[in-house]
Amino acid sequence: MQCKAGTGDNWNAGVPFQIKKQSFRLQSVDLAFKQLAILKLYDGKYYICTMNTGLQLYNTLSRKKESFQPLNAPNVGMYVCGPTVYSDVHLGNCRTFMSFDLIFRYLKYLGYKVRYVRNITDAGHLEGDRDEGDDKFAKRAKLEQLEPMEIVQKYTLGFHDVMRMFNTLPPSIEPTATGHIIEQIEMIKIIIENGYAYEIGGNVYFDVEKYSKEYNYTILTNRNLEDMLNNTRELGGQDEKHGRLDFALWIKAKPETLMQWQSPWGMGFPGWHIECSAMSAKYLGAEFDIHGGGMDLAATHHTNEIAQSEACSHHQPARFWMHTNMLTVNGTRMSKSAGNGFLPLQLFTGDHPLLKKGYSPMTVKFFMMQAHYRSTLDFSNDALDASEKGFKRLMAAVNLLEKLTVSEQNDFDIDALKANCINAMNDDFNSPVLIAELFEAVRIINTVYDGKAKISAVELAKLKQLIQDFVFDILGLKDEESYNLELNSVLEMVIDLRKEAKENKDYATSDKIRIGLQELGIQLKDSKEGTTWSKV
Numbered sequence: 001m002q003c004k005a006g007t008g009d010n011w012n013a014g015v016p017f018q019i020k021k022q023s024f025r026l027q028s029v030d031l032a033f034k035q036l037a038i039l040k041l042y043d044g045k046y047y048i049c050t051m052n053t054g055l056q057l058y059n060t061l062s063r064k065k066e067s068f069q070p071l072n073a074p075n076v077g078m079y080v081c082g083p084t085v086y087s088d089v090h091l092g093n094c095r096t097f098m099s100f101d102l103i104f105r106y107l108k109y110l111g112y113k114v115r116y117v118r119n120i121t122d123a124g125h126l127e128g129d130r131d132e133g134d135d136k137f138a139k140r141a142k143l144e145q146l147e148p149m150e151i152v153q154k155y156t157l158g159f160h161d162v163m164r165m166f167n168t169l170p171p172s173i174e175p176t177a178t179g180h181i182i183e184q185i186e187m188i189k190i191i192i193e194n195g196y197a198y199e200i201g202g203n204v205y206f207d208v209e210k211y212s213k214e215y216n217y218t219i220l221t222n223r224n225l226e227d228m229l230n231n232t233r234e235l236g237g238q239d240e241k242h243g244r245l246d247f248a249l250w251i252k253a254k255p256e257t258l259m260q261w262q263s264p265w266g267m268g269f270p271g272w273h274i275e276c277s278a279m280s281a282k283y284l285g286a287e288f289d290i291h292g293g294g295m296d297l298a299a300t301h302h303t304n305e306i307a308q309s310e311a312c313s314h315h316q317p318a319r320f321w322m323h324t325n326m327l328t329v330n331g332t333r334m335s336k337s338a339g340n341g342f343l344p345l346q347l348f349t350g351d352h353p354l355l356k357k358g359y360s361p362m363t364v365k366f367f368m369m370q371a372h373y374r375s376t377l378d379f380s381n382d383a384l385d386a387s388e389k390g391f392k393r394l395m396a397a398v399n400l401l402e403k404l405t406v407s408e409q410n411d412f413d414i415d416a417l418k419a420n421c422i423n424a425m426n427d428d429f430n431s432p433v434l435i436a437e438l439f440e441a442v443r444i445i446n447t448v449y450d451g452k453a454k455i456s457a458v459e460l461a462k463l464k465q466l467i468q469d470f471v472f473d474i475l476g477l478k479d480e481e482s483y484n485l486e487l488n489s490v491l492e493m494v495i496d497l498r499k500e501a502k503e504n505k506d507y508a509t510s511d512k513i514r515i516g517l518q519e520l521g522i523q524l525k526d527s528k529e530g531t532t533w534s535k536v
């Protein structure tokens with residue numbers, strides 16, 4: 001069997017097909033995935049081809065949109081820097097993970113086989129970006145009087161709960177820094193052997209000056225290295241680093257350090273940046289397709305990740321670097337210190353001075369999807385109210401789909417609408433444009449329901465598929481009302497059990513049910529007609 005790579009847009013047998021500027025005719029096609037085909041041509045040879053999906057994505061490395069072709073189609077490797085689990089996940093992080101969830105879902109829709117790795121940072125993250133300050137976990141552990149790993153467990157569970165409420169898919173692999181100490185030590189050893197790191201008294205530092213003689217240290221942000229040096233404080237008399245920009249790969253532990261491991265350089269713990277280089281290489285290889293994270297990570301964490309990976313394997317690790325933008329509140333950057341950094345749960349309950357009420361997780365998600373991931377997104381009560389209305393309008397139309405009657409006549413071209421949805425997502429995952437197209441679907445549904453236009457059975461089936469694909473599978477939205485219906489049936493059952501308990505004069509059980517529900521925010525109200533429930 002002879003295999004060569006080529007690209008094409010049309011897999012139908014009999015059509016002309018181009019491989020390296022030569023035209024062939026297809027005899028048959030065996031689609032392994034949507035993205036990969038084994039083509040048998042009339043010359044009797046076989047070819048493996050990847051399809052040109054037309055996906056363009058903005059690459060921070062080149063500062064422009066580029067055509068996306070994976071290294072190993074149909075496989076795509078994507079690494080996203082996950083949360084540091086020492087406190088409740090903040091909304092800015094949620095936006096990043098929701099954006100990459102959208103990207104993950106759309107790549108899968110295109111037929112790629114995606115391995116999505118999102119780590120959990122559970123060690124080694126100091127408060128300062130430049131190896132200074134306390135360990136975030138140790139500080140929190142002291143504050144909450146818990147073991148550092150209890151802190152990790154508590155906030156990892158909380159993070160997963162929030163991600164579930166936002167209906168994001170779990171990543172394919174969620175590796176932890178503490179679970180990959182050996183890999184990090186091995187990588188540091190190679191970087192030292194290659195001459196890009198040095199050890200002093202149990203600390204290991206990356207030699208930025210040596211590295212920048214051969215590689216471009218500021219490739220990701222295009223900053224001037226001289227300016228960076230001038231903007232970094234000079235080394236003090238106590239400082240053992242050779243250069244001002246050098247950063248720690250391994251940090252010597254003090255006797256009281258709570259989390260420490262044995263290494264060739266003594267007891268210590270890894271620097272923050274090395275975990276992502278080690279874990280991405282382990283699960284995706286030295287070179288992979290996409291590396292993502294919040295844009296605040298580009299200047300230091302991602303810059304250092306590239307340096308570490310290149311110093312180890314001589315490869316730029318990711319071909320595409322993608323960064324999500326910041327959140328603002330009423331025009332000001334969201335931050336804890338500004339007092340406007342509300343947590344996801346506060347946003348759901350409305351329990352924050354800046355919020356006039358709570359918004360459901362899907363309203364918040366819909367609101368976030370109405371902005372492009374590379375734009376800043378401004379939170380305000382008015383904007384959230386508008387999204388709430390918009391989301392309800394979308395779901396109301398979706399719920400009418402099953403009630404539409406079909407006709408012999410047809411007034412709509414659903415293929416054209418689908419092409420517009422794909423074009424929006426192919427343009428660097430432009431979810432706001434996609435949502436605008438979905439409101440065209442809403443208009444079609446409402447017009448047909450009102451009897452002002454007609455749709456054929458074939459077009460209606462296409463419309464249903466389009467809603468399933470783009471609303472539920474790609475945007476990852478869900479109908480919260482249908483969840484309420486399920487909740488309603490569960491509560492009816494519980495209310496019946498309470499009624500039975502009361503009839504049997506088992507007041508302990510009936511009170512237990514009433515108080516238990518109250519603690520969950522559900523109020524029971526007894527009247528002559530029976531018992532009703534409401535959310536408090």
Ligand SMILES: [Zn+2]
Pocket residue numbers: 080081082276301
């Ligand atoms: Zn990272």
